[in-house]
Amino acid sequence: MKNIDQAYINGEFITLSGTETFDLINPSNHQKIGEVVLGNEIDTQKAIIAAKEAFKTFSKSTVEERIAILQNVKKAVESREKDLIETMILEYGGTRQFCTMSFQNMLSSFDSMIEVLRHFKFTRKAGNTKVEMTPVGVVGIITPWNSSNSFICSKFATAVAAGCTMVVKPSEMSAMQTQVIMECFHNAGLPKGIFNVVNGLGNVVGSEIVNSSYISKISFTGSTQTGKMIAKEAVGSMKRVTLELGGKSPNIILDDADLKQVIPQAVFGAYMNSGQACVAPTRLLVPYSKLAEVNAIAKEVIQQVRVGNPEDENTNVGPMVSEKQYERVQSYIKIGVEEGAELLSGGIGKPEGLENGNFVKATIFTNVKNEMRIAQDEIFGPVLSIIPYENEEDAIAIANDTTYGLAAYVSSSDEQRALNVASWIDAGRVCVNGFKHDPLAPFGGFKQSGIGREFGVYGLEEYLEPKSILV
């Protein structure tokens, strides 16, 4: 049993004034593995004041000093690889495959920001005017549970690169993972007050951050629903916001694609992070003429998808993070059946032998109509919808017929053709012929998938205010 009762404020672990607690439950077997004390408004204010004080000096730090911080933190994170991966598997139920990749992403966020800093021009010229890119101020960082530490690391790296200080509110469901990352950051010997963390609830700690007049910007990753609430509140003090929200990403298979290659990729891809991934390609768009063939291949592939113990390195789909999330996914599978979609595999209930955890059957619906709720709503679980289309134009129309616009995927044996289709898709990231990630490319959503971009130069500029100096 792990008891977490401290926040990290001004370079020290301090006991919280909040007294409410939250149970940490292993999603694989429902056993209680720990308890976290939830911070309150007073704890949050202390963290905000520390960040505000630290900003006075840190905002004037040099690029070399910021690079040194990122290098030291990366080393400290690297040295706790095993703890970080094992805690994520235990507390979140992420598969070993996913948690290992997430750890590599954490490290790459430091490298990529160091790379950006080495070339970034903080002083520019516009006309006859000197333009200084100045740090926006204290940043409030609010993160979800589905890859908690990698969001904390990438947002931290960008804030430090800009010269901003920060107050972080992770998901209360990630407290054990947060504890390990706080220890890494502490061991890296950061300047006091630049990085502060308070565990707690969204409507308490999160809301205090969003409403504080000392916070200049919110960097939020989470659901579209919460993102909208934050944007409304943030406008009161005209905070800048970067909102990384939900998705319902289309995966367009053009009629010349090699189905034996792309359909297995599409099925495994939809189940990335056990389906709890904002960029998961959960709408598989295939030509009507190929639907029977696609169904046959998908049915075969699903036999190879292993749902089970996330510790096992061969497991592809672990448990849902919480019982609430399990129930949500179940309710959508029920809705899919009621809406008349054809169940190709999986369905309601838990897989045999996995009744003690939040396990969901790897589910595929086929012959899905894009207007059905299972095709429109973000389910955030291992549920794939196969949607047939008539022709290329129809495929593009269906792909864009969504309130979201985070990611999209296009496959064709003719790359130029796939690129042409990609140019018509309204999404912040379109991957052609496979799943790709580039930590230097801007990442973020069109439409209700968010506002702003993260990563690389685009991400850094969101933490900076241009100041024109006219002499």
Ligand code: NAD
């Ligand atoms: P969530 O919106 O419920 O919570 C996210 C965070 O916001 C948590 O820390 C929560 O405590 C906090 N919060 C809740 N209410 C708040 C309030 N009133 N004020 C301030 N903070 C508040 O999301 P979740 O369930 O933790 O995560 C899953 C969601 O995150 C999915 O919708 C997923 O698509 C999205 N997500 C998006 C990306 C992306 O990069 N676009 C990445 C990962 C996850």
